[in-house]
Amino acid sequence: MITPDQERWILSKAYVPEHIVSLMTTISKGQPFLSKGHLYYVGDARGILVGYPLDSEFYSEIFSSIVKDVITCYPGHTWSIIAPRLPAELLSSGVEKQSDFYYSLSFEDFDRKEGLKRIAEKATSRLTVEVTRAMTPAHEAITKEFIEREDPGNLIREFYCAMPDYVLHSETTLVISARNFDGYLSAFYVLDFAAKDFATYVIGCHSKNHYVPHASDLLFLKMVNMARESGKDYINLGLGVNPGIQRFKKKWGGKPTIPYEFCRQQWGIMGIRTMIDVLLSRL
Secondary structure (H helix, E strand, C coil): CCCCHHHHHHHHHHCCHHHHHHHHHHHHHCEEEEEEEEEEEECCCCEEECCCCCCCCCCCCHHHHHHHHHHHHHHCEEEEEECCCCHHHEEEEEEEEEEEEEEEEHHHHHHHHHHHHHHHHHHHEEEEEEECCCCCHHHHHHHHHHHHHHHHHHHHHCCCCCCCHHHCCCCCCCEEEEEECCCCCEEEEEEECCCEEEEEEEEEEECCCCCCCHHHHHHHHHHHHHHHHHEEEEEEEEEEEEEEEHCCCCCCHHHEEEEEEEEEEEEEEEHHHHHEEEEEEEC
């Protein structure tokens, strides 16, 4: 396991949300470890291996050796493995696969969106924004509505469903909510401020039942102002997920900046031996 000093070092070097230890220990229901500058999280039956090195560029050979070492130590575990570029052998044998980009927003790009900012500010005539450290049953209901409406896949579904527990136990997380004047929740964001250089947009949802135009835009404006006040350099907007979410992030100046590949693997003993042989051939 990592020490408190190591966690502080990790957060000082972080550049993807999976480097936020408090977030990922909740998602993985496991403990964090470091290997050759790479984080991984291990629970009772599953783990998450993060192929974004904290102290160097990404090298396929180094990452392959880490995969070999980790899966050898935990036979029978189901592994979620992410990296800017996964070994072809992992992608070809994964039971679940995904490719995407992390999106980032610089304040300079955001400042060019004066027209959008004016539109978002007009939403204050129908909405109030509150900042809290908890999710209510109304937040959970909108989350369920989003999952049923968007059908985002198992990985994103698990991520969203873990949010109430994560928010409850995190000291660096805030929930910003837009409510109409009858008190009904129209939209919300979950944000994390643990990383030294950036604020993290963790999730966002809006309600169809209590929809108010530009509620999400108003929250986006609030998020940027909070990130600036916190002294961050930029905002990590998370993954593109689908074309609609990508359009929303791009319209505010968000750009795809870091490649993302994901696969989920479960090997038996023989499968581990075969994969180790394949990975060793790459080293």
